[in-house]
Amino acid sequence: MAPSTHAHPTRTHGRATPRRDAQEAYYIPASSYDGASEKGSRRAAGRGGSKLPLVVALVVMALIAAGGAYVWLTRPVSLTLNDQEVEARPGTTLSALMADNGVSVKAGNFVSVGGTVLEEGGGRPLNATVNGTELTDEQAGAYRVAKGDEVTVTDGDDVIEQYTAETATQQPALTMDGVEGPLAYVAQWGQVGEVETRTGSVSGETAQVTTKEKKDCVIKLHYPKPDGGEKLVALTFDDGPSQYTQAYLDILKRYDAKATFFELGQNVQGLPNVAKAVVDDGHQVACHSHTHPLLTKLDAAGVQGELSQGFEAIKNATGVETTVLRPPYGEFKESTWLRSNGLLSLSVYWTQDSEDWRRPGVDAIVSKATAGVVPGSIILMHDGGGPREQDLEALPKIIEALQARGYKFVTLNELMQSDGSIPQDIKSGNARPPADTVWPTELGDA
Template identity: 35%
Template sequence: MKDKSEKGDSPQAEAYPENVETLVIPGSHKRNKTGIIVAIFCVLVSALAALSVWFWWNNYRKFSVQVNNIAVQVTGKQSLSDVLTEHQDFNKKPGKLLSLSGKTLESKGGAPISVRQNGTSISAEQLGSTYLHEHDSLIVQNGKDVSEKHKVHEKDIPFSTSITTGGAIQFVEQQGKTGKQEYWVGDRSGEQVDKTVTVQPTELKINSLSPKPPADKKVIALTFDDGPSNFTAPILDILKSKGAKATFFDIGKQSAEMPQMERQILADGNQVASHSNSHPDLTTLGRDSLRTELETGFNAINTASNTKSRMLRAPYGAFNKQCWTDAADMVSSNIIWTTDTLDWKKPGEQEIKDQVLKHAYSGAIVLMHDGGGDRTEDVNVLPSIIDSLHAQGYELVTVDDLIKMDGRFPKWVANNEVAPQAN
């Protein structure tokens, strides 16, 4: 008989035979998987809902911004460019493209409208990528006008000329100097507009004085025009014999023909100066012709006499403001006269003498002629004129002498040189 305590004899053993596999039903696992799927779905739905809300909030929700201190409704998806387009740039306009003189070349060719977002400037290139946020503040303004591009040039500014007349000796007190000025030429319009003065011009100042010798001097200068000629030699002989000096304003062409006479004038202690080259009215000449006439005359006399002089007596005494403007760098002085004998009219020897003595005073400059016609009257009356002046105590000197003893003339005038260039 088996012991009931053995395993095989237990009631459980009888209920679950050893050769029968135990079956486990997985119902609880299915329920767990379903729960997970539902949870994930719910999360996805919630996330999608949240994303939708976020997307709507940031793109389609309308909110208020201030544009030029006025509330404007916008959405988050609108760029600044969109807002400006929707509101026609808030009635602001781009600037104009202007010519250098301010004429409109293009009504919208200037700078675009300007936009500041919360105080920060937004460039035109940034408008399409810049978005608005609630409570943003925008300032939209008209674009600025812009001038056309241009090229920079420089030009001369002519110097002005002032002239003080009244004295018998005209001279350069201060040389003129050309200034410089910048000017612009528009690329589109071609307009020319003056701009900055880079170098100020210096005024040419012409002064004039009548010789004023020292009180202890009693001097007169006799002057002879239009030579040299066949009448010059006898006049030189008279001057030399009387111990007198004179100044000869000679024509360049005639000096070139009679160089020995020019040298004799100087050898006798007299002065030679220019009366132009061909005796034109210098005031009728243009700048180039004037300068050529003067330079040719000076050169002819200098070559003939082997001396340098820049003293001039203009034909007819005519050397006006324009002449000085055109040739002040060539002329030391222009010598007029205080006494005109009118000898060229052939008034008679006594009339010529009377004119000299009637207007005699210390520092006088007497006009006579040794050329340009028949000067027999001058030759015949000259000894009597000199004797009469000597009898009155006058010494007959050159124009150079009058200038040097005066003391009021600039050193370049006293040295018969052109004035130095202005600084």
């Protein structure tokens, strides 16, 4: 019997499963690919695909913002370089700023203590200031440009080799400035100088370098000259106070005239109330020594004793502190200044000597006192030291004669105040040496 061409079903455990050919094995039932499944797939695809453009847009915007900020922050700013307006980006170094603007400087040299060049260009590379502040080399290297800076660069300084040093002091001397004048005052107080002897550690050279300038004590001789030629004159009286002094004060008050009284310390001690009355009436008191010796004949202790006792007596009686002296007999030499040890600041002479001490008669006193008077004149008279009746009679005539010529009578301090060339401390009548003053013991070159 011929074999049957019908296929028999394949049996499995429990149930027969229809056999499929290869094409049927890839058949997809319609129920598994319906419309609902397609829409869901499209929605899922849509959600996944829409995130990418958003992210890209945000990244682009961030990059644009960062770029804009960078451009803004690094835009060129204006500043000045050696007084020329330039532009540079913030953060630019000093060397780049110089190079960009064609500015070059020369480095200093490395030199010996004596100034010999040991290495060209071995000194500071440059000097730089920013907004008025000088920069160190390290600060110059770290500097970065900022808006509005004022930058100055110049050639570098030389650098001196290391050295050892020995220091010596230079003592001030006393010198005179000027030929003549009724005022002799301390125009400069003395100060010690210092000189270093340096020995170079590389070159072996030695050199002397002044590290502190010596200042000599300078005594200035001067004729007072009121600014603008103002007609001012100073009446001065020596040797008081005495029994005549109050009469002088009464005459001066009557004519609204001021004067200066150079008083002896011992007389002030004997008549303290009279000395005080001089000050109370608006006049000036100053020292005429203590006992009226010839100061040029005294040693240092004697000169200083006469000055200190005279000044102290005036202070005790009147409350006035002064360092102004009229030396007895008008004698006060350079050597006397040395012996004074700086106790006085001003020695006062005169331009008109009334010669009342001779008692030549009233008319002679008036003539001598008024002859040749010019603005700034200083008239010498006395209110003590002997009979003064002639002076008391002559004084009103002297005042009237000069007032008629347009002169005003002032104290010595007031006369000095009118002269702009006199130092202010001297004008006070009580100038004192600064704390670092060293009084000289030797005379210098005249």
